[in-house]
Amino acid sequence: MAFNYPNGMPFPNNEGNSIKKQEKNQKKSPQFANRGMNFEEEINQSNLYYLNRNLAVIHKKPTPLKIVKVDYPRRSAAVITEAYFNQASTTDYNGVYDGYYLDFEAKETKNKTSFPLKNFHEHQINHMKQCIQQKGVCFVLVWFSTLNKCFLLGANHVITSWENQKMNQRKSISFQTFETTGYEIKLAIAPRIPYLKAVDDYISKEIQYG
Amino acid sequence: MAFNYPNGMPFPNNEGNSIKKQEKNQKKSPQFANRGMNFEEEINQSNLYYLNRNLAVIHKKPTPLKIVKVDYPRRSAAVITEAYFNQASTTDYNGVYDGYYLDFEAKETKNKTSFPLKNFHEHQINHMKQCIQQKGVCFVLVWFSTLNKCFLLGANHVITSWENQKMNQRKSISFQTFETTGYEIKLAIAPRIPYLKAVDDYISKEIQYG
Numbered sequence: 001m002a003f004n005y006p007n008g009m010p011f012p013n014n015e016g017n018s019i020k021k022q023e024k025n026q027k028k029s030p031q032f033a034n035r036g037m038n039f040e041e042e043i044n045q046s047n048l049y050y051l052n053r054n055l056a057v058i059h060k061k062p063t064p065l066k067i068v069k070v071d072y073p074r075r076s077a078a079v080i081t082e083a084y085f086n087q088a089s090t091t092d093y094n095g096v097y098d099g100y101y102l103d104f105e106a107k108e109t110k111n112k113t114s115f116p117l118k119n120f121h122e123h124q125i126n127h128m129k130q131c132i133q134q135k136g137v138c139f140v141l142v143w144f145s146t147l148n149k150c151f152l153l154g155a156n157h158v159i160t161s162w163e164n165q166k167m168n169q170r171k172s173i174s175f176q177t178f179e180t181t182g183y184e185i186k187l188a189i190a191p192r193i194p195y196l197k198a199v200d201d202y203i204s205k206e207i208q209y210g
Numbered sequence: 211m212a213f214n215y216p217n218g219m220p221f222p223n224n225e226g227n228s229i230k231k232q233e234k235n236q237k238k239s240p241q242f243a244n245r246g247m248n249f250e251e252e253i254n255q256s257n258l259y260y261l262n263r264n265l266a267v268i269h270k271k272p273t274p275l276k277i278v279k280v281d282y283p284r285r286s287a288a289v290i291t292e293a294y295f296n297q298a299s300t301t302d303y304n305g306v307y308d309g310y311y312l313d314f315e316a317k318e319t320k321n322k323t324s325f326p327l328k329n330f331h332e333h334q335i336n337h338m339k340q341c342i343q344q345k346g347v348c349f350v351l352v353w354f355s356t357l358n359k360c361f362l363l364g365a366n367h368v369i370t371s372w373e374n375q376k377m378n379q380r381k382s383i384s385f386q387t388f389e390t391t392g393y394e395i396k397l398a399i400a401p402r403i404p405y406l407k408a409v410d411d412y413i414s415k416e417i418q419y420g
Contacts, residue, residue: 051340054340054343054344056344057337057340057341057343057344057346059299059300061271061272062271062272062273062274062275062296063272063275063277064272065272065273065275065277065290065293067273067275077294078294078295079292079293079294080275080290080292080293080294080295081291081292082289082290082291083275083289083290083293084287084288084289084290085288085290086272089269090269094304094305095304095311095344096311096313096341096344096345096346097344098344098345099311099344099345099346099419100311101305101306101309101310101311103306127267130261130264130267131267131306133264133267134264134266134267134305134306134307134308134309135306135308135309136267136306136309209309
């Protein structure tokens with residue numbers, strides 16, 4: 001039985017795996033093709049790279065939890081002994097890049113031909129709409145793990161697909177849409193996911209705030 | 211014995227108070243003069259007001275926790291049974307307002323003549339520096355609970371005081387500095403803390419990006 005974070009990402013200690021077992025698995029696959037956590041970690045590493053070089057300040061938001069019970073065995077270490085995962089009301093990442101407010105969600109799929117919209121929640125779509133209205137730069141980073149390809153796609157396109165879905169149109173965004181409307185991000189060494197280049201392209205082509 | 215969040219805010223279930231007892235206390239004091247949580251809640255309410263009227267998208271970041279153990283009694287409700295408070299690496303609030311990246315910390319003091327710098331952590335100061343470098347609009351909101359006065363102060367002034375403190379200068383920001391260099395926020399009904407007005411003033415007087 002698999003449990004996910006409210007944002008759909010698999011919980012690290014999933015499927016009864018011990019943490020040790022997981023680490024072993026991760027070592028076996030240097031590519032981050034198998035698990036959502038790994039794409040996320042690559043993004044986090046890239047954010048750290050950008051932060052350390054004063055290129056952007058982007059952080060992943062902590063997982064929202066509802067804390068019910070806390071024990072205080074020692075002053076230095078309060079232990080939370082009962083808490084629950086809360087539904088996040090925003091996207092996972094935000095921050096500032098050269099005066100621009102960046103806001104995005106990082107998602108992964110094994111699909112080869114499309115990205116299923118069920119990967120999003122209504123509140124994430126609403127948050128994207130709100131950010132666009134305030135002239136934020138809003139997008140998704142999608143990793144097609146089987147194809148080994150990564151794209152930035154503007155949030156406006158995600159929102160359009162989401163609205164169309166409600167009118168009984170397709171329940172996914174075609175891979176072709178990513179190829180024609182998105183911005184491909186070629187994986188590199190440092191940072192692993194150089195998404196700011198794609199952000200530059202996206203801003204210069206699609207963002208007309210000013 | 212009192213326990214605080216890593217950001218210095220008192221934990222709601224502090225000092226052995228039951229949650230019920232706390233609620234009772236809160237009802238007794240309609241002003242948010244006594245506890246840090248209340249100023250924070252007023253900010254959260256003001257953010258909600260701004261969000262609902264499409265004026266700004268500002269959220270408080272969830273408290274960062276290190277999750278160690280999760281039980282799965284039912285599929286619908288994973289229970290975290292062991293977790294610890296992590297040190298936050300950023301400020302508490304950020305978001306987007308009319309194309310501007312806003313980033314701030316909300317603090318409260320009972321002091322009448324100054325705001326003690328021990329309310330900040332080194333990592334928060336560093337985060338403010340990083341955000342300013344990326345042309346973010348960065349500040350603190352400080353509530354002088356005894357004086358019943360609220361101010362916005364630009365992060366640059368906080369950083370200067372912090373650096374001076376290291377050179378054996380004063381370990382606080384004088385109330386006078388808030389009066390002369392800050393922007394007073396008069397409490398209101400809706401929103402309770404209309405800080406966007408002060409942000410407008412701050413941007414027009416001190417922010418020269420663009």
